[in-house]
Amino acid sequence: MFETISLMAWLAAASGTPVPAVDPLTQPITTSRSAEWLAPVPPEKIYGNGYLVGFGGMSVALIDTGDGLVLIDGALPQAAPAILANIRTLGFDPRDIKFILSTEPHFDHAGGLAALARDTGATVVASARGAEGLKSGRHAADDPQLAFGGSWPAVTTPMRVMNDGEVMTLGKTAITAHATPGHTMGSMSWSWQACEGKRCKVIVFASSLNPVSADDYRFSSPAGAPFVAGFAQSYRTMVALSCDILISAHPDNAGEGRYRADPGACRAYADRSREALAKRLAAEKTK
Numbered sequence: 001m002f003e004t005i006s007l008m009a010w011l012a013a014a015s016g017t018p019v020p021a022v023d024p025l026t027q028p029i030t031t032s033r034s035a036e037w038l039a040p041v042p043p044e045k046i047y048g049n050g051y052l053v054g055f056g057g058m059s060v061a062l063i064d065t066g067d068g069l070v071l072i073d074g075a076l077p078q079a080a081p082a083i084l085a086n087i088r089t090l091g092f093d094p095r096d097i098k099f100i101l102s103t104e105p106h107f108d109h110a111g112g113l114a115a116l117a118r119d120t121g122a123t124v125v126a127s128a129r130g131a132e133g134l135k136s137g138r139h140a141a142d143d144p145q146l147a148f149g150g151s152w153p154a155v156t157t158p159m160r161v162m163n164d165g166e167v168m169t170l171g172k173t174a175i176t177a178h179a180t181p182g183h184t185m186g187s188m189s190w191s192w193q194a195c196e197g198k199r200c201k202v203i204v205f206a207s208s209l210n211p212v213s214a215d216d217y218r219f220s221s222p223a224g225a226p227f228v229a230g231f232a233q234s235y236r237t238m239v240a241l242s243c244d245i246l247i248s249a250h251p252d253n254a255g256e257g258r259y260r261a262d263p264g265a266c267r268a269y270a271d272r273s274r275e276a277l278a279k280r281l282a283a284e285k286t287k
């Protein structure tokens with residue numbers, strides 16, 4: 001072992017390149033669902049400037065603004081190289097990514113952000129609470145999933161905070177931030193207009209609205225009240241959104257397929273969460 005390290009160190013010194021090491025930002029986080037989430041699927045164009053560069057059970061979107069690229073979400077840490085490869089397969093250069101928008105500070109959607117920001121030079125964008133979580137790489141103290149524990153690579157590069165309703169304009173594209181709290185208090189959904197000729201459609205990338213928690217947590221407790229109110233706010237927002245195409249952070253939370261182009265997809269997405277939360281609150285009463 002000593003000889004191997006010495007040889008590598010000598011080679012590195014001789015060539016001027018750093019010793020190849022294990023990349024701390026892409027070390028796998030493995031759960032019972034991670035393989036299913038990261039099932040490989042080819043990257044595809046959705047409509048106009050909108051593309052999917054993620055996986056079978058985990059959405060990652062790419063927007064070609066005409067003046068740089070914008071990525072939405074980073075999946076798990078080990079997913080970063082595949083996301084970059086998918087972007088190259090579509091003919092884009094990952095170094096043209098200017099911003100990476102985050103939907104929530106959890107390992108499955110944000111674990112890859114640190115590696116992606118490092119490898120592309122892009123600025124990570126999130127809500128204020130979202131950015132706090134991304135900086136810590138851990139659940140917030142009030143997160144319903146706090147007791148699950150664990151951590152993921154923290155974003156250490158400068159971030160940009162966007163508030164509810166704020167618009168980021170890049171090239172010909174305006175991207176609007178929509179606060180959609182409930183699953184986490186920092187959850188944010190994003191929408192933009194994608195055009196083909198004169199025909200334009202609004203694409204919504206919705207954060208997870210899944211009312212899940214660690215085992216002993218109660219949404220019906222005082223600590224859960226802001227989350228229940230957050231979900232209610234998110235349902236109002238989703239229902240009111242102009243929404244021709246819906247991409248949900250976990251595609252299976254919206255039904256079949258990688259995205260939905262049916263009218264009412266955002267309303268249906270809110271309804272599914274509303275029903276799940278109602279069931280959850282009813283079940284808590286019997287415990």
Ligand SMILES: [Zn+2]
Nearest residue numbers: 104106183208
């Ligand atoms: Zn989550």
